Amino acid sequence: MPEEIHAIDCQTAVRQLWDYLDEELDDRRMSEVRQHLESCSHCLPHAEFGTRFIQALSSARERHEMPPDVRPQVMAALNEAGFSTD
């Protein structure tokens, strides 16, 4: 039997907002926060901001590339330690 979804207030929703955006809540709490955001004009902008903030942060993957000389140097050290795929 599915767990009952309770209405939550703004403070509870905001307290759980980062967990919700990171999908770290259990199913029931995910549903509670989602339901609250769908009907709360006060909290929804916080969720939208949080989503954009996290998306912008995740794009750092593309900005922080490993310099091209690192891999050859690591491979040389590994080869010295006995690594070989020949």
Place this chain on the structure above:
Amino acid sequence: MLHSTADPGNSGPASRLGAQMTDRRHGGVSKDESFARDALPWMDDVYRFALALAREPADAQDIVQETYLRAYRSWHTFEEGSDCRRWLFTICRNAFLRSRQSTRLEVEVNDADAEAIASAREHRAMIEDGSDRVLASVDLGPALDRALAGLDAPFRSAVQLVDIEDQSYEAAAEILGVPIGTVRSRLFRARRQMQQKLRAHALDAGLGHHSAEGHRDA
């Protein structure tokens, strides 16, 4: 726990059996072949994490090299099918701590809920002064990079693992050797501090208007 203990230290007897040793745990291929297949593709990710910890590219390079050497020597302890990237991140973090001759980097923040509420309050202030437009600006990436670089290492590593390397709270906790609650607290405080820095950047760039209260730095 999905995989065996990471980074047991210097090379053990099993790792000295030779590069062509075939190990049942690695699908019948040689140690070196499985290492090349499972560990080497994550070098860029390990470098990003090392850079987040060490800040200096030269230091990050040394840590990546140390990480891979330790991983290679300890490869017999890695269970095929488990999360190799998480395993490498754990070794990387330990290599960083050793490089700083420090056993732990602990800055405890215990109230994640309060941080989450403070973050929403900060966002409310950004809406009111118009600085929330920074998320649509073209120089957001560099501004975020500066904000991230300005965080203390424990906070920076939490952001790096969860927000950039897409690790779960549980995985980040295992890599960093701290409870999940600590990861959550550090992550939320880090995000709030970055929000504050972004707000300051936005106001300085003319996005939004300074209120009578002004803006605060973290």
